[in-house]
Amino acid sequence: MSAHILIVDDEAAIRDMVRMALEIEGYQVSDASNAHQALKLLEQNDIDLMLLDWMMPGVSGIDFASRIRREGNHQVGIIMVTAKDDENDLIRGLDVGADDYIRKPFSTKELISRMNAVLRRLSNDSSANDVVSAGKITIDTNQHRVLIDSKNVDLSPTEFRLLHFLLSHPDRVFGRDQLLDNVWGDQVYVEDRTVDVHIRRLRKVLKPYECDEYINTVRGVGYRFSLQPT
Amino acid sequence: MSAHILIVDDEAAIRDMVRMALEIEGYQVSDASNAHQALKLLEQNDIDLMLLDWMMPGVSGIDFASRIRREGNHQVGIIMVTAKDDENDLIRGLDVGADDYIRKPFSTKELISRMNAVLRRLSNDSSANDVVSAGKITIDTNQHRVLIDSKNVDLSPTEFRLLHFLLSHPDRVFGRDQLLDNVWGDQVYVEDRTVDVHIRRLRKVLKPYECDEYINTVRGVGYRFSLQPT
DNA sequence: AGTCATTGTCACGAGCCTGTAATATAAGCT
DNA sequence: AGCTTATATTACAGGCTCGTGACAATGACT
Numbered sequence: 004m005s006a007h008i009l010i011v012d013d014e015a016a017i018r019d020m021v022r023m024a025l026e027i028e029g030y031q032v033s034d035a036s037n038a039h040q041a042l043k044l045l046e047q048n049d050i051d052l053m054l055l056d057w058m059m060p061g062v063s064g065i066d067f068a069s070r071i072r073r074e075g076n077h078q079v080g081i082i083m084v085t086a087k088d089d090e091n092d093l094i095r096g097l098d099v100g101a102d103d104y105i106r107k108p109f110s111t112k113e114l115i116s117r118m119n120a121v122l123r124r125l126s127n128d129s130s131a132n133d134v135v136s137a138g139k140i141t142i143d144t145n146q147h148r149v150l151i152d153s154k155n156v157d158l159s160p161t162e163f164r165l166l167h168f169l170l171s172h173p174d175r176v177f178g179r180d181q182l183l184d185n186v187w188g189d190q191v192y193v194e195d196r197t198v199d200v201h202i203r204r205l206r207k208v209l210k211p212y213e214c215d216e217y218i219n220t221v222r223g224v225g226y227r228f229s230l231q232p233t
Numbered sequence: 234m235s236a237h238i239l240i241v242d243d244e245a246a247i248r249d250m251v252r253m254a255l256e257i258e259g260y261q262v263s264d265a266s267n268a269h270q271a272l273k274l275l276e277q278n279d280i281d282l283m284l285l286d287w288m289m290p291g292v293s294g295i296d297f298a299s300r301i302r303r304e305g306n307h308q309v310g311i312i313m314v315t316a317k318d319d320e321n322d323l324i325r326g327l328d329v330g331a332d333d334y335i336r337k338p339f340s341t342k343e344l345i346s347r348m349n350a351v352l353r354r355l356s357n358d359s360s361a362n363d364v365v366s367a368g369k370i371t372i373d374t375n376q377h378r379v380l381i382d383s384k385n386v387d388l389s390p391t392e393f394r395l396l397h398f399l400l401s402h403p404d405r406v407f408g409r410d411q412l413l414d415n416v417w418g419d420q421v422y423v424e425d426r427t428v429d430v431h432i433r434r435l436r437k438v439l440k441p442y443e444c445d446e447y448i449n450t451v452r453g454v455g456y457r458f459s460l461q462p463t
Numbered sequence: 464a465g466t467c468a469t470t471g472t473c474a475c476g477a478g479c480c481t482g483t484a485a486t487a488t489a490a491g492c493t
Numbered sequence: 494a495g496c497t498t499a500t501a502t503t504a505c506a507g508g509c510t511c512g513t514g515a516c517a518a519t520g521a522c523t
Contacts, residue, residue, distance in 0.1 A: 110331055116354075159469055176377040180349060189350045192343045196511090197471055203512065204470090221377050222479075222510065223390035229376075233385060389480055426500090427482055433501065434481095452490065452499065 006122055007049055010034040011041045011064070012056040012084070021054065024111040038062035045071075050079050052122060054114075055101075057085035065099055072100030080121045084109075106190060135171050138230045140214055142167050151212040161186070162205050169218065169228035178225040202226055235420070236281040236352055240264040241271045241297070242314070243289045251284065254341040259420055268292035275307050282310040282352060284344075285331070298331055310351045314339075365401050368460045370444055372397050381442040391416070392435050399448065399458035408455040432456055 008030045012018050018034045025032050033048065035041040037059060044050065055064040062070075068081050083104040102121045105114060133144040141150040142163075149156045149163065158166065164186045169177075177185070179195040187193060206215040219227045238260045242248050248264045255262050263278065265271035267289060274280065285294040292300075298311050313331040332351045335344060363374035371380040372393075379386045379393065388396065394416045399407075407415070409425040417423060436445040449457045 106334075108334060113332065161470070175375045180346070183346075184350065184353070189354075192346050193471060194342075194473095196473090199511065200471075200513090220511070224377050227376065231385075233387070391481070423482060424484095426484090429500065430482075430502085433503095436501095450500070 005029055005031055006051040006118075007031045007033070008118070009041060009044055009048075009050045009053045009079075011036075011038070011053060011059070011067070013037060013059045014056075017056075021111075021114070024114070028111075028115055038064075038067040041067065045077050045079065050077070051125070052080040052082065052118060054082050054084055054118075057083055068101055069099040078125075080125050082117060082121060104188065104190065135167065137170050137173055137228070138214065138217060139212065140166075140170060140209075140217070142170060151209075151214060154212075156208060156212070158208060159204075161201055162208065165201055166205055169226070172228070174227065174229045174231075176221050176225050176227040182225065198226070235259055235261055236348075237261040237263070237279055238348070239271060239274055239278075239280045239283045239309075241266075241268070241283060241289070241294065242286040243267060244286075247286075251341075251344070254344070258345055268294075268297040271297065275301075275309065280307070280309050281355070282312065282348060284312050284314055284348075287313055287315040308355075310355050312347060312351060365397065367400050367403055367458070368444065368447060369442065370396075370400060370439075370447070372400060381439075381444060384442075386438065386442070388438060389434075391431055392438065395431055396435055399456070402458070404457065404459045404461075406451045406454050406457040412455065428456075 008025055010018050010021050010025075010032065011034070012021075013036050015036070018036070022032045022034055033044050033050070035044055038061060041053070041055075045053075055068055057064045059067075064083060064085075068083065071077055071079065071081070081101045083101045084107065085104060086107040102125070103117050105117055135142045135144070139151050142148070143150070144167065147163065149158055149166065165182070168182070168186050179198040182198050183189075183191070183193065183195070202218060202220075206218055209215040209217070216232065217228055217230060219229055219233050221227055238255055240248050240251050240255075240262065241264070242251075243266050245266070248266070252262045252264055263274050263280070265274055268291060271283070271285075275283075285298055287294045289297075294313060298313065301307055301309065301311070311331045313334045314337060315334060316337045332354070333347050335347055365372045365374075369381050372378075373380070374397070377393070379388055379396065395412070398412070398416050409428040412428050413421070413423060413425070432448060432450075436448055439445040439447070446462060447458055447460060449459055451457055
């Protein structure tokens with residue numbers, strides 16, 4: 004049950020504080036002050052989850068994360084830690100492959116809760132398959148690919164996450180705020196109606212394959228992915 | 234559904250502004266200008282969420298929050314409200330047990346969004362599948378679908394809520410005002426007679442499936458859902 | 464610098480919902 | 494029956510929701 008956490012932050016004060024909080028919670032903790040050091044620890048140990056500071060001298064957190072994901076050697080959860088207010092950066096973090104992000108200042112309670120959520124998700128997904136499919140659509144999370152009739156379909160990052168979420172929870176209606184929480188993340192603040200626009204973009208892409216019907220509008224409530232017609 | 238929010242801020246102008254915004258959104262709102270007053274309100278009422286100003290004369294928001302958490306008597310969500318100037322290394326990462334932070338100045342939209350996120354997290358929404366059925370009718374709340382003879386039936390939002398409520402309380406008569414409270418919500422003001430119209434619309438939709446008989450009129454009292462004929 | 468992809472927001476319009484009033488019908492009572 | 498009250502039905506106007514195209518901002522890439 005006890006997971007191995009790697010803290011990557013250039014500020015010693017923060018490393019120490021977080022380390023203490025996590026050790027109290029019973030986690031095994033390592034830390035690193037830069038990306039180079041972190042990579043070494045990743046290779047030498049079984050790290051389950053990495054808390055990665057966004058701003059670091061040298062290789063930044065985001066570069067490091069994207070490198071880890073691109074190489075795909077390490078099956079490690081990544082939570083980005085950022086002091087930035089800018090939500091665009093947060094979204095970029097998700098696109099790069101972070102599992103979650105948390106803003107400074109954060110409470111240890113929130114941190115623990117997010118860590119557990121990510122760890123739970125990882126242990127579920129890795130045991131199961133990373134491939135989800137419904138109808139003609141197949142999504143390969145590892146390769147970040149969507150196949151329809153064994154043909155490659157190009158999706159933007161947000162479209163991908165949106166489709167992936169809907170497809171992994173079929174036959175269930177989600178309100179716009181729920182979709183924002185689950186697809187955009189609960190720290191990102193955007194308009195409700197933005198969901199509509201992305202739903203539309205998704206439908207547009209799926210239309211040539213006649214899969215746009217899978218996405219139902221439930222008036223007054225939200226959207227639903229379902230194979231059966233309305 | 235409607236949560237009870239407590240605003241704690243020493244500035245009356247801010248209290249009033251936030252209160253107005255929240256009341257428009259349908260929240261129940263209380264406010265306090267200091268920690269002492271806030272504690273009283275916490276003890277006397279069921280507060281779901283507290284908006285707590287970071288800087289206050291006397292007992293500061295920080296002290297108050299950490300005291301609440303230390304004592305652990307109150308299961309209340311806390312969103313700390315901080316000013317931009319407060320952001321320094323001392324505060325960053327400080328753990329007082331708040332569930333979220335928001336920086337002044339904030340838009341009401343962002344505030345609402347964060348509040349909902351915290352409230353949702355607290356209530357730990359158990360997504361138990363909510364399926365009710367009676368006779369040939371089956372209602373799946375998660376899918377937001379109504380099935381009769383395993384066929385999909387289209388209902389408008391209000392029709393859906395009305396049928397769902399009646400069907401979940403079979404063989405019981407409800408007056409129009411009771412229906413208004415439970416289906417429309419206790420903050421909405423509409424005419425009694427409106428219920429009649431919606432009952433009619435519901436019956437119309439159910440008629441092709443011969444389910445309109447399930448909805449009985451009880452003269453002088455109200456309506457009842459029942460499988461047995463009158 | 465320039466181009467392209469992505470994304471959040473807005474504005475407009477079509478169509479669906481909904482509350483209400485007006486009228487018709489039914490039920491109860493003397 | 495005749496009167497009174499309660500409910501059913503219809504029509505309608507205003508409001509709201511959603512789909513859609515346009516646009517600006519941002520960042521990646523050349």
